[in-house]
Amino acid sequence: xxxxxxxxxxxxSTIMVVIVAALxxxxxMVLQPLQEKNIEIQEKRNILSSIRxxxxxxxxxxxxxxxxxxxxxxxxxxxxxxxxDAFEIEMGSQMRKTLEQRTLPVFVSSLEDGRKIYIVAVxxxxxxxxxxxxxxxxxxxxxxxxxxxxxxxxxxxxGAEINTDWFGAQFADxxxxxxNREFISIDLVKGGADPESLNEIDAISGGTLTSDGLEKxxxxxxxxxxxxxxxxMKNNK
Amino acid sequence: MSDREPLFSSKNIKLLxxxxxxxxxxxxxxxGICSALAxxxxxxxxxxxxxxxxxxxxxxNVVISALRKMIPPRIRIIVQLMVIATMVILVDQVLKAFAYxxxxxLSVFVGLIITNCIIMGRLEAFAMSNRPxxxxxxxxxxxxxxxxxxxxxGFLRELLGSGxxxxxxxxxxxxxxxxxxxxxxxxxxPPMALIIIGVIIWVQRSRTKELIEEN
Numbered sequence: 001x002x003x004x005x006x007x008x009x010x011x012x013s014t015i016m017v018v019i020v021a022a023l024x025x026x027x028x029m030v031l032q033p034l035q036e037k038n039i040e041i042q043e044k045r046n047i048l049s050s051i052r053x054x055x056x057x058x059x060x061x062x063x064x065x066x067x068x069x070x071x072x073x074x075x076x077x078x079x080x081x082x083x084x085d086a087f088e089i090e091m092g093s094q095m096r097k098t099l100e101q102r103t104l105p106v107f108v109s110s111l112e113d114g115r116k117i118y119i120v121a122v123x124x125x126x127x128x129x130x131x132x133x134x135x136x137x138x139x140x141x142x143x144x145x146x147x148x149x150x151x152x153x154x155x156x157x158x159g160a161e162i163n164t165d166w167f168g169a170q171f172a173d174x175x176x177x178x179x180n181r182e183f184i185s186i187d188l189v190k191g192g193a194d195p196e197s198l199n200e201i202d203a204i205s206g207g208t209l210t211s212d213g214l215e216k217x218x219x220x221x222x223x224x225x226x227x228x229x230x231x232x233m234k235n236n237k
Numbered sequence: 238m239s240d241r242e243p244l245f246s247s248k249n250i251k252l253l254x255x256x257x258x259x260x261x262x263x264x265x266x267x268x269g270i271c272s273a274l275a276x277x278x279x280x281x282x283x284x285x286x287x288x289x290x291x292x293x294x295x296x297x298n299v300v301i302s303a304l305r306k307m308i309p310p311r312i313r314i315i316v317q318l319m320v321i322a323t324m325v326i327l328v329d330q331v332l333k334a335f336a337y338x339x340x341x342x343l344s345v346f347v348g349l350i351i352t353n354c355i356i357m358g359r360l361e362a363f364a365m366s367n368r369p370x371x372x373x374x375x376x377x378x379x380x381x382x383x384x385x386x387x388x389x390x391g392f393l394r395e396l397l398g399s400g401x402x403x404x405x406x407x408x409x410x411x412x413x414x415x416x417x418x419x420x421x422x423x424x425x426x427p428p429m430a431l432i433i434i435g436v437i438i439w440v441q442r443s444r445t446k447e448l449i450e451e452n
Contacts, residue, residue, distance in 0.1 A: 034334035
């Protein structure tokens with residue numbers, strides 16, 4: 001076997017690393033716009049799914065234009081913020097800020113029957129990684145119209161069930177405020193939710209930590225919006 | 238190795254065809270099982286995975302074979318891993334740009350091609366000691382052998398588990414549900430992939446004399 005000097009080994013590895021780095025960064029730069037477009041389309045599909053509209057990668061943009069009629073950004077005391085695009089806001093980094101500093105996106109959708117739906121973003125921690133999604137509320141800012149939850153790495157068949165239809169369907173018509181307009185969020189209940197209850201839904205068996213994470217996510221995120229919701233309820237009256 | 242042999246000599250053809258049958262990486266060498274179980278629920282991700290592995294293995298094989306006299310033996314495994322990792326990241330980036338849906342379905346398994354034993358195995362066992370052209374054929378052959386099994390398993394699992402082929406509802410169109418047939422939900426779960434691979438190994442062994450061991 002040929003023997004190589006240490007200097008040769010160092011030079012060889014350095015050259016290899018430089019070539020590889022150059023190759024990979026070129027590829028990343030060239031492909032980035034396409035990848036970002038895909039992520040944007042996925043985001044639009046998630047928003048559409050929260051108002052119970054099924055879309056594919058092809059028709060997502062068209063349906064989004066049709067149903068999502070507006071969007072704005074608010075702070076946690078319910079004031080609208082100028083000059084920020086709701087679509088650009090990353091809920092994950094907002095939730096890491098203190099309550100006062102958060103800016104929160106709201107998307108407005110007009111359904112075919114003329115109803116207005118307000119869609120808010122949520123972001124939290126599951127068992128293995130982030131979980132995130134959208135919650136769509138009716139005009140009363142209390143009743144949930146639909147939800148869409150996603151995750152990066154929850155356990156298939158257990159925690160990953162949060163983005164299935166059966167799980168999402170449970171949220172419809174649940175309320176996040178009680179009669180006295182106190183914020184109660186949504187409770188994920190073990191061992192069967194009371195069907196009469198305003199805000200209880202079934203947690204996922206075997207997915208306790210993901211369920212807990214989801215419950216906390218809803219409490220924290222919807223909680224950040226609650227001042228805005230309350231203001232709107234007063235205005236509606 | 239100074240005498241020039243034809244590009245498709247019988248020896249080279251063997252490099253290409255052996256891994257499809259008597260030297261199949263999955264059914265004979267039983268390598269790369271993990272991904273074969275995980276991503277074969279449907280046919281489309283199986284095909285994309287097969288193509289990805291073909292690209293990664295054939296290119297890495299050629300690169301390593303071309304560099305084989307320059308690679309210091311003491312760091313050869315690291316160099317091999319670096320070449321594989323580069324290829325895998327490139328494939329992953331391309332999939333994210335052009336086949337986002339499929340890349341989401343394959344999720345971590347594209348990244349895990351890096352640790353697929355078939356690839357490291359071929360680089361170490363073949364590319365390090367052969368010239369680029371045979372190494373290329375060996376790479377194509379082995380990854381195609383892997384892909385072939387993936388596609389067979391993916392086809393059976395999608396057909397029997399969801400009644401579809403590439404998302405086209407075959408069973409619904411031929412009306413088999415009307416006479417009481419139901420999709421086998423078990424097919425969607427990973428254990429069924431293992432059983433299908435087992436059946437493939439059984440069929441292959443009983444048909445191929447070279448593989449029958451003497452007791």
